[in-house]
Amino acid sequence: MGHLRRSAVVDLGSNSVRLVVFEGRGRNPVAIFNEKAVLRLGRGLQETGLLNAEAMEQAATVMNRYHTIARAMHADPFEVLGTAAVRDAVNGPLFVAALERRLPGVPIRVLSGEEEAALSASGVLCGIPEADGVLADIGGGSLEMVNLARGARQQAETLRLGVIRLAERAGGDLARARAIADTELGAVGWLADGTGKDLYVVGGTWRALARMHIAQTGYPLNMIHHYTVSREEMRELTGLIATASRRALERMPGAPRRRLDDLPYAAVVLRRVLRATAARRVVFSANGLREGWYMGLIPPDIRAEDPLLAAARDLAAAYGRDEALPPALLAWTDPLFPAEPAIWQRLRAAVCWMSDIGSHDHPEYRAEQAFLRILRQPGIGMDHPARAYIGFVLALRYDAEPDAPFLALARGLLPPEAVQRATVLGCALRLAYTLSAGTPALLAATRLRVEAALTLQLTVGSGVFAGESVTRRVDRLAQALSVAARTEVAA
DSSP states (O other), rough: OOOEEEEEEEEOSSEEEEEEEESSSSSOOOEEEEEEEOOTTTTTHHSSSSSSSHHHHHHHHHHHHHHHHHHHHTEEEEEEEEOOHHHHHTTHHEEEEEEHSSSTTTOOOOOHHHHHHHHHHHHHHHHHHTOOOEEEEEOSOOOEEEEEEEEEEEEEEEOOOOHHHHHHHHHHHHHHHHHHHHHHHHOOOGGGGGTSSEEESSSHHOOOOOOOHHHTOSSSSSOOOTEEHHHHHHHHHHHHHHHHHHHHHSTTTTTOOTTTTTHHHHHHOOOOHHHHOSSSSEEEOOOOHHHHHHHHTTTTHHHTSSSHHOOOOOOOOHOOSSSOOOOOHHHHHGSSSSOOOOOHHHHHHHHHHHHTTTTTTTTGGHHHHHHHHHHHOOSSSSSSHHHHHHHHHHHHHHTOOOOOOOGGHHHHHSSSHHHHHHHHHHHHHHHHHHHHHTTTTTTTTTEESSSEEEEEEEETTSSOOOOOOOHHHHHHHHHHSSSSSEEEOOO
């Protein structure tokens, strides 16, 4: 991970104003401070053409606090990004000028719709580099739509379909809001390119829908980033929310009280976007404009790194004992996975890099701690099944039983094939660490072969031998592979 250099950005939005402070210049953004104030600057903009006067006064106080925090945390650069309400309001330039007087030396950049869409896309691609489908980022004043083709940003469009603006344009009439959304989305011809692909959604009101779905379905991992819902399930939820009374909304599990007025409009827009794109599923991203801004700070060579493997190497540097061991482990486990697809090899490489992250934990809790560290680690470019897979492997590497109660969450997120593969890899890593004491030199004196049986080959006089613990772990690995076990000693 990079030096502890800090940067800070304020997202000055139509609904909320948020400060995020990032630490380091690594491939994955590490947010060490995040604070939001709901000011609703864009309230009334549709009718008056002006930013809300009361919100402008509050913004001055909030921005002064954010400036003070950024300076106290030694964040450099510190920048303010204004979005739809600020760029569209007649008094937007006066508001910006007033802020510039209060915050001398702080850049305040009012983004065009194209710039806002580009930053949102960069933020999503930060965590999902191969995203293929349509990105939709909803705020209070606008909806940014971006066509993503296997990680490459294509066409983009900014629509006046933010939740505050849409409610005001529709006069509080949801049927009219649907018609407005259909008209604007219908004018964007390339949305049909999303047919059968994923819809990547960003924005606080849509994240609220994800939290409601998690609460209602009892999903085992309370994490929005990479949360994925089928088209049919999301249409069902948005249809329910768009037709529910306020009283019914209040009683729904997970419904956020501060967003109740916005939820029906967020649901209407998402439902119409699903219709326009014919996307197969919805993938929620916690990354957006602010992370996109951060990605602009880091060098191109770091930006091009695989986010999962970069995070794995960072964890190895922070918690592991020997950074030369993970590549050796990857090669050592190769014989167990012949003709391995690239997607599984990438996960195996990540596991090998993370495989010593419990070395400084209490021995009685290493397995569970390693599992939870991966499952709940922020800012890693992996979906929920990948988190479950890596955590499951690491728990077995630290000698957890595959049916340990705390692993039930992982088993619930993984298909049987993945559980079997994870079991083999976890048993192999447990054996490798028993043999090598976590050192490449001792590991090099051993070798695995899988033919009719699993054979562990040891070099005589190398400091490794087939003691009781080694024999037991060879047997366990062989059992996971459904073959017999053998040990050979070679000169």
